[in-house]
Amino acid sequence: MKAKISEYIKLTRKASRSRYEDDFAFYLKAYGVPFEREYKFHPTRKWRFDFAFPPFMIAAEIEGGIFSGGRHTRGTGYQADCEKYNEAAALGWRVFRFTPEMLKNGTAYGYIIKHIKEANHA
Numbered sequence: 839m840k841a842k843i844s845e846y847i848k849l850t851r852k853a854s855r856s857r858y859e860d861d862f863a864f865y866l867k868a869y870g871v872p873f874e875r876e877y878k879f880h881p882t883r884k885w886r887f888d889f890a891f892p893p894f895m896i897a898a899e900i901e902g903g904i905f906s907g908g909r910h911t912r913g914t915g916y917q918a919d920c921e922k923y924n925e926a927a928a929l930g931w932r933v934f935r936f937t938p939e940m941l942k943n944g945t946a947y948g949y950i951i952k953h954i955k956e957a958n959h960a
Contacts, residue, residue: 858938859888859900865947871954879931885922887933891950894957897926897933898950900941 859875866873866889877890879897887897926933932953936946 856900856902858902858941862889862898862900862936862941862946866950869947869951871951879929880925883922883925885925887926887931891954894954895931896950896953896957897931898946899923899933899935901935901937 863873863875872891874890874892875888877887877892877897879885879887879890888900889898891897923933923935934946934949934953936949940946
């Protein structure tokens, strides 16, 4: 099974996507959870969510490079992320931010599935 996952990911990965985003997409598909990648959520800005579940106004962001001084943890990048996430909240989106470890241990999938189910019954 592991070899098949690796082959699938190599065939479907785009240059701008991380391995973690590809893994997340693979498991969401396996769970039968419909999603959109690189979803443009703002009417005037070019901001996009890594993953969106538009009927439920839920989004997921995969935050890589958190221990290596990546964009999301440096001053300018962190400030830009705050602006993006605040605007998303103002528009009614619930944005869940996940680290690679949260993808590896299954936490991310649990959050998304739980909150989609809750939104579906609201």
